Amino acid sequence: MGILHDTTTPAAQPDSDWTANVENVVLRQPFHPSTKGTLCITGHHLIFSDRESQSCRQVLLLLRNIDAIEKSVENLLGNSGLLSSARWKERAPGPSSGTLTIKCKDLCVFQLDIPGMEQCLNIAHSIEALSSMNEVADMYPFFHRPHDASLQDQWGLSSPQHQYHQMEALQRGRWRLSYVNGDHTVCPSYPPTVLVPKAISDEVLLKVARFRQAGRFPVVCYHHRKNGKVIMRSSQPLTGANRKRCQEDELLLQAVIDGSDKGYIIDTRSSQQAQQARMTAGGGVESKSSYPGWTRLHRQMEKGKSLQESLIKVVEACGDQTNNMDRWLSKLENSKWLYHVQTALSTAGLLAECVERDGHSVLVHGSEGTDCTLLISTLAQLIMDPTCRTLEGFLTLLEREWVQGGHPFQQRCARSAHSHARLQQEAPVFLLLLDCAWQLWYQFPLALGFSEDLLLRLATEAYASDYGTFLCNSDRERCAIGVKEKTHCLFQALLKPEERELYSNPLYESTELAIWPSVHPQSLQLWRGFFLRWSQQGRHLEEAHDEMRNMICQWGRAAAQHVIGYAGLWAIYCRVSSVYPPLP
Template identity: 35%
Template sequence: MVEEDESVKANGSPDLHLQHLQVSCPLLNGERVEYEGGAGGSVFTLTNYRLHIRTQDDIINVPVQLVESVECRDVTQLHLTCKDCKVIRCHFLSAEQCQDWSRRMNASVRPPVRLEEVFAFALLSCSTSTEEREVHDGMCRTGGHQHRFKSEMERMGFHTHSDWRISNINHNYRLCSSYPQQILVPASVTDQQLENVAAFRSWKRIPAVVYRHQSSGAVIGRCGQPEVSWWGWRNADDEHLLQSIAKACAADQKLLIMDARSYAAAVANRAKGGGCECPEYYPGCEVMFMGMANIHSIRRSFQCLRSLCAQVPDPVNWLSALESTKWLPHLSLLLKASLLVVNAVDRDHRPVLVHCSDGWDRTPQIVALSKLLLDPFYRTIKGFQVLVETEWLDYGHKFAGRCGHGENADDVNERCPVFLQWLDCVHQLQRQFPCSFEFNEPFLVKLVQHTYSCLFGTFLCNSVKEREERQIHQNTCSVWSLLRAGNPAFHNILYSPRSETVLHPVCHVRNLMLWSAVYLPNSAPSTPSDESCVPHSAPVSPEDTPVSSFSMNDG
């Protein structure tokens, strides 16, 4: 049981017997203590970045933006529900103390009114070392979409084929605010035609090619749904673009259009102005519906999973209770969809176009997982960074809305662990192919935590356009400064570069396992402390446990 007495403001005048508490939590650059208190050998420290609880036996270290909700239960018990599935319970000596800490925590975990309030900005701005600044500036100069885009185009052999071209139609994001500035399209399609296609696709997210299989020449593209509506609109330039993609691949088979939704959901979207491709208008294409759940169903499934994992385990009913959450079936369906793309591109030499409704949730899940299965480069630490930044960041996954750390991001209906679900699938692949990944499980666990922590600026904002406008790269540290290739803590000792080129996982639910390191208490793998790895940080005592090692108190 974690119990604590009256807290004191750090910037006030605490009683003499609490003076020693001021050194209980080593601070990062820019981190300041807002409240601190202790009793019976336990110390609570609330800063502008985290809640740090030091008990006689353990340390709980949770970033405040990782906390989704705070509520009082049983008068003296405070429940902190985290976005990564953990639940922390704190017991207090009185209801008044519990209410006081509830108010403090609720004020701390709310979405920021201004983006600059998140801790990632303070971390870098308070760095005074010239050497630290030079390291950070060097990382900023070597990153960026254009450098990454050019390298990827050359690596996949697009530069040697005249059937493809780089379009700058989205320069300064004038066409689509959630797309990168440069996109790859068939050479036979003009920018004027792309402009017409944008008027027909949801949020102007036109079909863009993001991968080419170097042996078969087949490509993978992504886009938003066509805006067919109940009127049954069609667009000649859109039809021409899809035909041109297949023609540029010299494909003998029809272009596979993979719609992540069910047919019923796609048709229902026509009432809101969306819809799906009509086969008679796209004679060179085949449409396949995957029946994947939308963000609302995934959110409910995750909430059920979190509730289950927070309970005292019941060995008799555990498997049936886990099945009832539907979390593993959702993972299974995502893996199956990705494997279908892999087989089409690798085995059948068939181009694939993937979309869902808007093209920024289920679409990057399928496309990124397919590329991971197809290409060993993306299974290296460097390649995985390229994969995440390209498919998730450059193409506009709404991290601010889905994670709830954007400005005034109070709408819980916008929140959903889409990226976490994808990382869970990557973990399932790691289990099935232990020698095929350069990075290990702690690497993925850290990535889960820092998707939400706001210690880094990598996952702030909803698009690359917003990140450029807010100068995120210049004013915050990158998560890849922690998860870098040179960090031995995240290197898989079983990794073999000569392992399978294309992975074909078993997708059935019975072959999947609950990711205990993320979802279950006291089961995280040993990982280095963030504070000892992140540039621009203050020294931290060696006994500090990582954020991943939450201590759960069941009372």
């Protein structure tokens, strides 16, 4: 829950039970004393105004950030406890009070003590309704108007055209821009312009798209500056039980390796899962006989429900107040979250090794190619490419691979770890990416130009944002409702001078070398800045981080290192790292 400085323009009118203002509400939130004030709910925000303190502090919470609400009853007919809304309403004639425990998608948990059961029930009902709006055009990014930005400003950071011109400067004649998806009819989740081998015509691409799930035919997402090899991504081929072939698809992949080389296909499913998809869902894999020169590697990565349940378990472990080390370690291990981090980093390392060390092009896909495929292609580029490790380069990478690349943010980030709703298509794949990026940042503190604060900000914005960057599930959906014309771009906002200073790494030193992460269990850490951000331990970590940043900014990076050395600076930041150790 943060303090914002924008005004709120409601988009939806509440129903007749809605309460606009409630006085004498007590707010209990992490790191602050309990305060009494006025609670107001608008179409998009919960606003608490503390009128008792001299500062007249105002706290605003985007309703979209609310993941779950728990209602408790006090002094109601001599009883107390948790009741359902219907049961609560039946028993609410008395002059009692209630407490709402609000659990946010950014893992913050706070309480509101509201006088009057009827008022409390109305507030709970309003919050539940307004926080679960599904109509994208009614969400707050369409009404957010920051004072220092205009809707006429450039919306994004990059385009396939820019990437193409960079490639052409290094290696002419092998690649081209295709506008075959100009109206999004070939592939709804691809942008209108994509990079493909120059030898492949649009007519061939149309046939390949029909052979790949959801039309996601192989496209170039990365070009290695030194050896000219590429990373391509796609969805699975639709070979089916009859092992159907597509000569155009075979021709496309052969054009990638130019007939004289070999390439690798990294499938983010196990071979058993791929065979099961072939027999039951019409999917499949590229056979060795039909794709000579290509070697298929299977690296199973969990996604969907299992990944979401892992997030729920690790958040539950971090909220355990027993202070029992054995219990904590057991819960953390059972959550398997660090296992998912390890798998993602090791698979991305394999991809980077194929391109960087072995000098071969790689095609990456799983089933749809919108989740784990994007995860490991992004991490591999972070490992290999120094331009992706700057602040602007990292944001450009996220825009290219995740926003333009077709990750369904609206579906995957609909719920977080606290929701009691039944899981549908939620999965914290983007959060897993940010965690892996943090592991790289922790292991190579000089090599990345962005700070942990940036990763924390992105983790929050993906689930609830003032900006339109993470709205919708595809480029076609964004175009249909005018996201780029009617909302502001988060990435542009993060690069403004005042924001850039906060989100830059003051210790950054550019290096042309690849950064190869260690995936040994003892090398992987729980991302305390995110999972423990609302605990006292997390506050200590934040204070240490601020202390180090202020010291460097005050003295200058070179002077600070001269006085106490880099090890001393990093020790300040890591001084609370032993509060919760990694898995043994």
